[in-house]
Amino acid sequence: MLKIVYAGSPEISAVLLNGLVDLNCVHIAAVLTNVPAPVGRSKTPQPTPVAAFARERGLEVLEPEKLDASVRERIAELKPDLLVCFAYGKIFGPKFLALFPKGGINLHPSLLPKYRGCAPVPAAILAGETKTGISVQRLALEMDCGDILAQREIPLTGTETAAEVLSNAVVMSIPLVAEVIGQIEKGCEKAVEQDSSKACYCKTLVKTDALMDWTRSAEQLCAQVRALQPWPGTYTCANGSKLYIHKACIYTGNLESADGKEGAVLCSDDKSRVPGKVIGTDKNCGILIQTGSGVLAVQVLQRETKKAVHWKDFLNGCRNFVGTLCRNELP
Numbered sequence: 001m002l003k004i005v006y007a008g009s010p011e012i013s014a015v016l017l018n019g020l021v022d023l024n025c026v027h028i029a030a031v032l033t034n035v036p037a038p039v040g041r042s043k044t045p046q047p048t049p050v051a052a053f054a055r056e057r058g059l060e061v062l063e064p065e066k067l068d069a070s071v072r073e074r075i076a077e078l079k080p081d082l083l084v085c086f087a088y089g090k091i092f093g094p095k096f097l098a099l100f101p102k103g104g105i106n107l108h109p110s111l112l113p114k115y116r117g118c119a120p121v122p123a124a125i126l127a128g129e130t131k132t133g134i135s136v137q138r139l140a141l142e143m144d145c146g147d148i149l150a151q152r153e154i155p156l157t158g159t160e161t162a163a164e165v166l167s168n169a170v171v172m173s174i175p176l177v178a179e180v181i182g183q184i185e186k187g188c189e190k191a192v193e194q195d196s197s198k199a200c201y202c203k204t205l206v207k208t209d210a211l212m213d214w215t216r217s218a219e220q221l222c223a224q225v226r227a228l229q230p231w232p233g234t235y236t237c238a239n240g241s242k243l244y245i246h247k248a249c250i251y252t253g254n255l256e257s258a259d260g261k262e263g264a265v266l267c268s269d270d271k272s273r274v275p276g277k278v279i280g281t282d283k284n285c286g287i288l289i290q291t292g293s294g295v296l297a298v299q300v301l302q303r304e305t306k307k308a309v310h311w312k313d314f315l316n317g318c319r320n321f322v323g324t325l326c327r328n329e330l331p
Helices: 011-023 049-056 069-078 120-126 162-186 218-227 311-317
Strands: 003-007 027-032 037-039 044-046 082-085 104-108 131-138 148-155 235-238 241-250 264-266 278-282 286-290 295-303
Touching: 003 069, 011 027, 011 049, 011 162, 027 049, 027 069, 082 162, 104 162, 120 131, 120 162, 120 218, 131 162, 148 162, 218 241, 218 295, 286 311, 295 311
Parallel strands: 003 027, 003 082, 082 104
Antiparallel strands: 037 044, 104 131, 131 148, 235 241, 241 295, 264 278, 278 286, 286 295
């Protein structure tokens, strides 16, 4: 059984670590994770989810700010065989990787060489891909450039959020990572070099990506809502404050014959369908908002400082919302 150091930080990485522990396919010498970070209004430093899980299981936890000589010295004392990484957040240098006789492997939630970088699932959804996947690759000095050891495809239907895709991906990855580790232990792994000519990189998500531009199409805005869940989310500006949109879909009903009988009810001046205008509701789909091309139906939304609610509950507390013009910025 190989002795490994596991590197990861967020909740999704803790799921993979938990899976490997339960399978009992490796001996985990230590867990490498980020330093505790301030959380909540009190800004009290909290350990990463990976650190919390590792301590529950009695595993040694290393939380260095930098992978310096002291960290390398401690890991060398452990005499590990292999480094296993998923969502750690730091780049491994040559001196660090040299500590592992069998090298290192990384789980990446895309079909490499497509969508290298730190936000591959949102990138795939925003691009309208019909499939994504998971890749187990050799750790290399350049980000996500190592040889592919295993891959699995994940179909996308156009309804999933990034959180849902990533959750499914990590569950699927547990037996795959375990299989690759077993192959490395036996020396029978099959490495396939990435075709760099087909590589593309995804951008780092920032808070400003959350703002919705209603001149874009309903298809693009629907993808934005799905891709940016849970972070940074999506919002618009309405009635002088931020309005967060958590769930939406492309409206496919017939507005031309809308009379309320089939579900859609439009406001009296619905002919002035400028982008961002709340033009009505559909009892089956939600609040209808005009976009640059098509209509977006919103099902779950949240006023600033309030809780997220179903659209019908939202309208009960905001009865004059139909007819409102949603904007790209606060007045």
